[in-house]
Structures are given as structure tokens and as C-alpha cells.
Amino acid sequence: MTRILLVAEHDGTTINPSTAKCVTCASELPDAEIHVAVLAEDGASLASEVAGLTSVDKVIQVDNPANSYPVAAILAPQIVAIADGYSHVFGPSTTFGKDLMPRVAALLGVNQISDIMSVLGSHCFRRPIYAGNAIVTVEAPAGQPVVATVRTASYASAADGGSASIEAVSVDADLPGHTRFIELRSGKSDRPDLQTAAKVVSGGRALGSAENFDLIYKLADALGAGVGASRAAVDAGYVPNEMQVGQTGKIIAPKLYIAIGISGAIQHLTGIKDAGTIVAINKDGEAPIFEIADIGLVGDLFKIVPELEAAISS
Amino acid sequence: MEKILVGLKRVVDYNVRVRVRSDGSGVETDGVKMSINPFDEIALEEALRIKERGDAAEVIVVSIGNSDARQQLRTGLAMGADRAILVETDEETDPLSSARVLLEIVNREHPGLVLLGKQAIDNDNNQTGQMLAALWGRPQATFASELVLDGNLAKVTREIDVGLESIEVDLPAVVTTDLRLNEPRYVKLPDIMKAKKKPLEQIPLAELNIEASARISEIAFALPEQRQKGIMVDDVAGLVAALQDKGLL
Numbered sequence: 355m356t357r358i359l360l361v362a363e364h365d366g367t368t369i370n371p372s373t374a375k376c377v378t379c380a381s382e383l384p385d386a387e388i389h390v391a392v393l394a395e396d397g398a399s400l401a402s403e404v405a406g407l408t409s410v411d412k413v414i415q416v417d418n419p420a421n422s423y424p425v426a427a428i429l430a431p432q433i434v435a436i437a438d439g440y441s442h443v444f445g446p447s448t449t450f451g452k453d454l455m456p457r458v459a460a461l462l463g464v465n466q467i468s469d470i471m472s473v474l475g476s477h478c479f480r481r482p483i484y485a486g487n488a489i490v491t492v493e494a495p496a497g498q499p500v501v502a503t504v505r506t507a508s509y510a511s512a513a514d515g516g517s518a519s520i521e522a523v524s525v526d527a528d529l530p531g532h533t534r535f536i537e538l539r540s541g542k543s544d545r546p547d548l549q550t551a552a553k554v555v556s557g558g559r560a561l562g563s564a565e566n567f568d569l570i571y572k573l574a575d576a577l578g579a580g581v582g583a584s585r586a587a588v589d590a591g592y593v594p595n596e597m598q599v600g601q602t603g604k605i606i607a608p609k610l611y612i613a614i615g616i617s618g619a620i621q622h623l624t625g626i627k628d629a630g631t632i633v634a635i636n637k638d639g640e641a642p643i644f645e646i647a648d649i650g651l652v653g654d655l656f657k658i659v660p661e662l663e664a665a666i667s668s
Numbered sequence: 669m670e671k672i673l674v675g676l677k678r679v680v681d682y683n684v685r686v687r688v689r690s691d692g693s694g695v696e697t698d699g700v701k702m703s704i705n706p707f708d709e710i711a712l713e714e715a716l717r718i719k720e721r722g723d724a725a726e727v728i729v730v731s732i733g734n735s736d737a738r739q740q741l742r743t744g745l746a747m748g749a750d751r752a753i754l755v756e757t758d759e760e761t762d763p764l765s766s767a768r769v770l771l772e773i774v775n776r777e778h779p780g781l782v783l784l785g786k787q788a789i790d791n792d793n794n795q796t797g798q799m800l801a802a803l804w805g806r807p808q809a810t811f812a813s814e815l816v817l818d819g820n821l822a823k824v825t826r827e828i829d830v831g832l833e834s835i836e837v838d839l840p841a842v843v844t845t846d847l848r849l850n851e852p853r854y855v856k857l858p859d860i861m862k863a864k865k866k867p868l869e870q871i872p873l874a875e876l877n878i879e880a881s882a883r884i885s886e887i888a889f890a891l892p893e894q895r896q897k898g899i900m901v902d903d904v905a906g907l908v909a910a911l912q913d914k915g916l917l
């Protein structure tokens with residue numbers, strides 16, 4: 355029997371979409387029984403949100419004032435305390451899971467499989483390496499828990515409609531005081547979330563300034579799209595870090611991705627490999643982005659983007 | 669603080685487009701340009717800046733690998749590290765073993781801070797720093813884009829999915845670097861000469877008595893599904909028509 359403990363990601367109020375994607379991945383393991391752990395300060399409504407996902411068999415609610423904000427060093431010992439009896443411990447390959455899961459794996463004394471992109475068996479998976487330029491098939495050793503993170507862009511969300519039971523447990527673990535959360539600065543936006551948006555418009559270094567990036571926002575708004583950026587645009591300060599797409603930014607899989615003034619470096623392309631349709635707008639006909647774009651348009655973005663926005667709006 | 673320990677991994681240079689061997693047995697690394705993992709270079713740069721501000725006395729670079737990794741350690745010494753340690757092994761170590769090796773070095777050197785890259789760009793695992801922190805029972809501050817030392821504390825800004833998070837950790841701690849923490853310096857020729865005189869200690873891995881870990885075995889390597897080059901359109905009208913064709917507008 356495959357018993358999977360999946361660590362839910364949330365912000366205290368709502369469950370992050372990464373959790374429903376991990377559930378889909380977990381449900382592809384043979385004979386999987388899926389339990390989802392919700393570690394929060396007061397997780398009652400979060401737990402019932404998770405209990406409504408199909409394929410979830412049980413929700414384990416661990417309330418503790420120390421869980422008011424996710425800190426890996428505080429969460430890890432609690433997860434280890436409830437991991438007994440599970441063959442697998444999964445989390446999302448978001449910054450939350452990347453930070454937390456290796457700490458869990460080390461406490462359990464096992465290696466971790468990062469970024470599962472497909473499931474071949476209970477201990478056999480595929481994952482990307484070298485910025486996605488190679489795919490390796492890996493097998494986890496038998497007789498010890500399989501700790502892994504799930505590449506969320508590879509999975510659709512589990513649907514609503516489940517009715518799992520919820521069990522509140524209190525965990526007896528030594529929680530360290532050596533790591534303290536101070537604050538979170540996050541650009542609130544009404545636009546669709548970059549990681550889940552069906553359409554994304556991204557701008558690169560070519561935009562030249564934060565003011566000029568308005569062109570990208572306007573086009574995105576006309577399309578109802580989320581907004582992303584290349585590393586060069588983030589480094590130059592045109593947009594905040596959470597908008598970076600790529601190997602070291604977000605890995606996304608929208609139906610439509612429009613890259614504007616982005617050359618198409620491999621590290622950027624890693625982030626959009628799973629996009630449905632890729633559109634590239636670049637003044638250099640030789641730019642590598644055109645090698646993988648489904649629709650390419652060579653020209654000056656400062657002329658093209660306002661025209662495109664007008665055409666879509668009308 | 670007395671010492672900062674920095675991990676340097678030798679990896680295929682980030683500009684190289686890697687190729688999978690035709691028999692699927694691995695990624696071609698013969699004759700390919702090798703460099704310090706870019707995130708580790710940022711870790712070293714940060715350590716050097718801390719030392720130059722007078723907040724640390726010594727910067728030690730450590731690598732785990734075969735004797736070729738001396739090249740990357742020499743580069744680290746040329747950048748300004750004071751001494752280097754190579755834990756020598758011909759086999760690639762898995763992240764848990766790497767963390768156990770680093771813990772052994774930590775127990776010998778007692779650094780006030782360990783700086784590592786958030787991930788190595790070969791296996792993209794993003795694990796070793798977190799594992800070291802867990803085994804050491806110390807704080808971890810991953811994906812750092814700003815690091816401020818304040819006595820026995822470090823204030824770290826972390827790049828996370830929703831924005832920038834600030835945390836405070838007691839020292840000693842493990843900090844893993846993100847790209848925007850700093851821009852590493854270039855190595856100057858005279859420094860390369862000077863670095864040749866700096867100490868580089870080689871310790872055979874077997875001497876450290878590291879607990880064996882069960883590896884995750886790599887069974888086969890393949891190319892990712894390639895995207896095909898699509899169509900080119902001449903103008904905005906053509907683009908709009910193509911999008912409408914696909915039902916995207």
C-alpha cells in the first residue's frame with residue numbers, strides 16, 4: 355500500500371493552488387492513499403478546503419501558534435513527527451516546498467527527489483535536470499520513505515467534490531526559536547496570478563524602464579492575462595522579483611504566453627516549456643526565442659504592443 | 669565572526685547547451701567547459717564582502733569532488749578566499765552525503781556562517797543547504813537576496829513566490845544565495861598568481877567516515893520534448909488572425 359503524506363501550502367487564509375496539483379501527482383501512484391497535512395495557527399477552514407479535493411482520503415490538521423507563518427525549521431520537526439507509517443512524503447516545488455522538504459528529508463535521513471514531472475511507479479519518477487535540457491528517470495531506494503517535491507506546472511489541479519475526513523492532531527515536537535519571521539513584502543495585484551493564469555504576457559530587458567513596462571501591463575489587462583518578466587527585467591528593477599519566469603523564477607504552463615523583447619535564453623525557456631502557445635515579439639529575427647515560438651513577429655515592440663492592445667480592445 | 673565557510677561546486681558552465689549521450693547513459697561532460705556553480709560564486713562574493721567590511725576574519729572555500737575541482741577552488745582563492753579544502757572523491761555525492769560531509773567540515777572549523785548556492789545548475793536539486801542546516805540543528809535562510817549581519821544575528825531577505833520575505837536567524841546559520849544577492853567580482857591576473865601560494869588541503873572522502881546514505885539511482889537520461897519552430901507573421905493583423913485561429917482571442 356502506498357501511503358502518501360502531502361504537505362499543504364497556504365497563506366493562513368486560503369490553500370495555495372500548488373496543493374491541488376500535488377494531489378493529482380500523488381493520485382498517479384499505484385494504490386495511493388493520500389493524506390494531506392495542514393499546519394497552521396488555526397487550520398479549521400483550510401482543512402475543510404483541502405477535504406473538498408477529490409482523491410484526498412484524509413486531512414490531518416495540526417494547529418499551533420508557532421505555525422502562524424511557515425518557517426521550515428519549525429514545520430520540519432512537526433512533519434517528521436507525523437510522518438511515521440507513511441511510505442511517501444510530498445510537497446510542492448514552490449519556494450515553500452523547496453525550502454521545507456529537504457529539511458524534512460534530512461531529518462528522516464533520506465535523499466529527496468526534486469521536481470517530479472511524471473510518475474512511472476511507486477518509486478520511479480521522471481525529473482528535469484540542467485535547466486530542463488535533460489530528463490532523468492530516477493528510482494528511490496526501497497525500505498525507506500520517499501521524500502519528494504512536485505513540479506506543479508506538470509500537473510492539473512485535483513477537482514473539487516471530495517469529502518475527506520478531518521483529524522485534528524497535536525504534535526509533540528521540539529520547535530526551535532532560532533528562526534524568526536519579520537515581514538513579507540508582496541506586490542498586491544488584481545491581475546491573474548502568474549502561476550495559474552491561462553494567459554501570461556512577459557516583458558524583457560528591451561522595455562528599458564519601469565515606466566515603459568506599463569505597455570506590458572496594458573496589453574495584459576486587455577487580454578485578462580497575468581504578467582511575467584525575464585531575469586534581466588527584474589535585475590534592472592523594472593518589476594519585482596516575484597514576476598521572474600525561468601529556471602530560477604517561476605515555472606509556468608499557461609495556454610498562451612507572449613514574450614516581448616525577451617531573447618530566449620535557456621534559463622528563461624525552462625520556465626515556459628509547458629506553455630500551450632508561445633508568441634514572440636522581438637526586433638531581432640535571429641533571437642533564439644523564435645526557435646521555439648509557435649507564432650513569431652519581428653519588429654519594434656514600442657510600435658507593435660500598442661497596436662496589438664488596440665486591436666484586442668476593439 | 670572568526671570564519672565563513674563557502675561551498676563551491678564544479679559544474680558545466682551555464683553557457684553550455686548540454687547534450688544527452690545518444691545511449692541515454694548520461695549527460696555529455698567530456699571536453700565541456702566547467703565553472704564554479706554561479707550561485708556558489710555569489711556565495712563566495714558575499715563572504716568576501718563580509719570579510720572586507722571587517723565582520724569576518726577568514727573565508728574558507730570547500731568543494732567535494734575529484735581533483736579537477738582544485739581548478740574551481742583556485743579560482744575561489746584568486747577571488748579572495750583565504751584557504752581551500754577539497755574533499756576528494758571520484759564519485760558524485762548525493763545531496764544528503766554532501767550535507768554530511770559539509771557538517772563534518774563545519775565540526776572541524778566552527779564557522780559562524782555557512783554560505784552555499786541555493787542550487788547547483790547541473791542537478792538543480794536545491795537541497796544541500798537545507799539538509800546541512802537540519803543535520804546541524806541550525807537555522808536556514810534560503811534564496812537570500814540581502815544579508816545583513818548584526819552581532820549574533822543575521823537579517824535575511826528571501827526571494828519567495830509571493831514577494832520578499834524578511835527573517836532573522838541566530839548565528840551560526842546556513843544561508844543559500846539567490847542571483848540578486850550581489851554581482852561577483854572578476855578575477856585579476858595577479859590574484860591568480862597569488863592564489864597559487866594559498867593553502868589547498870585535500871582530504872580523501874573515506875577519511876571522514878561519513879555515514880552511507882541510500883542513493884536515488886539515475887536509470888536513464890533523455891532529451892526533453894522539443895518544441896517546434898512555428899509560423900512567422902508579418903504584422904499585428906497577422907498575429908491577431910493567428911491567435912483567433914487557435915481560439916486564443
Ligand SMILES: Cc1cc2nc3c(=O)[nH]c(=O)nc-3n(C[C@H](O)[C@H](O)[C@H](O)COP(=O)(O)OP(=O)(O)OC[C@H]3O[C@@H](n4cnc5c(N)ncnc54)[C@H](O)[C@@H]3O)c2cc1C
Pocket residue numbers: 557558559560583584585586587598599600601602603604614615616617618619620621622635636637638641653654655656682706707789847
Ligand atoms: C544561473 C542563472 C539562472 C538564470 N535564471 C533566469 C531565469 O529564471 N529567468 C530568466 O529570464 N533569465 C534567467 N537567467 C538569465 C538569462 O541567461 C538571460 O540573461 C536573461 O533571460 C535575458 O533577459 P532578456 O531576454 O530580457 O534580455 P536580453 O537577452 O538582453 O534580450 C533582450 C531582447 O530584446 C530585444 N529587443 C531590444 N529592443 C527591442 C525592441 N525595441 N523591440 C523588440 N525587441 C527588442 C533584443 O533583440 C533581445 O533579443 C539566468 C542566468 C543564470 C546564469
